[in-house]
Amino acid sequence: MTGDVRARLARITARIAAAAEAAGRDPGAVSLLLAVKTQPVGVVREAVEAGATVLGHNRAQELLRTAPQLADLPHEMHFIGHLQSNKVNQVLPWVSCVQSVDRAALATRLDNAAGREGRVVDVFAQVNTSGESTKFGVPPQETLPLTFAIGALPNLRLRGLMTIGASSPDPAVVRASFAHLADLRDAVAASGAPGTAEARELSMGMSGDLELAVAAGSTMVRVGTAVFGPREA
Ligand SMILES: *Cc1c(COP(=O)(O)O)cnc(C)c1O
Numbered sequence: 007m008t009g010d011v012r013a014r015l016a017r018i019t020a021r022i023a024a025a026a027e028a029a030g031r032d033p034g035a036v037s038l039l040l041a042v043k044t045q046p047v048g049v050v051r052e053a054v055e056a057g058a059t060v061l062g063h064n065r066a067q068e069l070l071r072t073a074p075q076l077a078d079l080p081h082e083m084h085f086i087g088h089l090q091s092n093k094v095n096q097v098l099p100w101v102s103c104v105q106s107v108d109r110a111a112l113a114t115r116l117d118n119a120a121g122r123e124g125r126v127v128d129v130f131a132q133v134n135t136s137g138e139s140t141k142f143g144v145p146p147q148e149t150l151p152l153t154f155a156i157g158a159l160p161n162l163r164l165r166g167l168m169t170i171g172a173s174s175p176d177p178a179v180v181r182a183s184f185a186h187l188a189d190l191r192d193a194v195a196a197s198g199a200p201g202t203a204e205a206r207e208l209s210m211g212m213s214g215d216l217e218l219a220v221a222a223g224s225t226m227v228r229v230g231t232a233v234f235g236p237r238e239a
Contacts, residue, residue: 012056025220041230062086103128110155120161135183136172157201166207184222
């Protein structure tokens with residue numbers, strides 16, 4: 007395994023840079039989050055030692071089990087999966103950002119917990135741009151109300167919007183789901199609502215569709231398989 011992760015990380019970084027250049031964008035404007043679900047801690051440590059700076063977990067239990075074993079390595083941890091309200095207090099101490107805020111009640115919970123910890127937590131509003139029933143996120147038409155609710159909370163900082171691209175063999179369909187998120191981001195930023203002016207980020211694009219996401223304006227791609235290989239689970 008050693009060396010493998012480093013080489014794949016270099017390859018994905020090159021892929022992101024090539025996608026940005028092809029879209030006439032600055033490669034430095036697209037950051038990489040490594041989705042580390044199901045990976046042994048040793049492999050995750052290897053990735054951080056090879057230069058990965060932002061990690062993402064999508065399951066609370068796995069985060070709580072593994073995060074303490076990474077505490078000695080400098081990195082940023084984001085939560086990127088569906089978050090149950092009753093897990094907020096356990097999850098929050100281990101993350102700097104929650105990308106999967108999909109309801110105002112969850113935002114309120116996060117705000118309260120962040121306030122108790124005396125810090126500000128970064129969040130993204132997750133939008134279900136594909137309309138697929140298997141995906142979480144607010145329906146697109148509820149994006150503005152959700153971001154306004156987040157923007158009004160003192161202990162959360164809205165960084166932008168997050169989506170999972172459409173599961174379709176047709177690149178035009180996938181591209182449309184990303185373009186939709188970019189349009190919603192523009193609407194949020196133009197709203198003038200408190201706490202939304204700086205919410206410019208777009209977390210979108212994974213191993214299979216990051217080129218389409220970068221072309222549509224992604225500022226953060228979330229990659230697992232392309233760096234770690236296929237998951238068993
Ligand atoms: C697993 C995961 C990813 C990465 O997906 P890959 O196809 O393995 O690159 C991105 N975002 C979320 C929310 C995930 O759970």
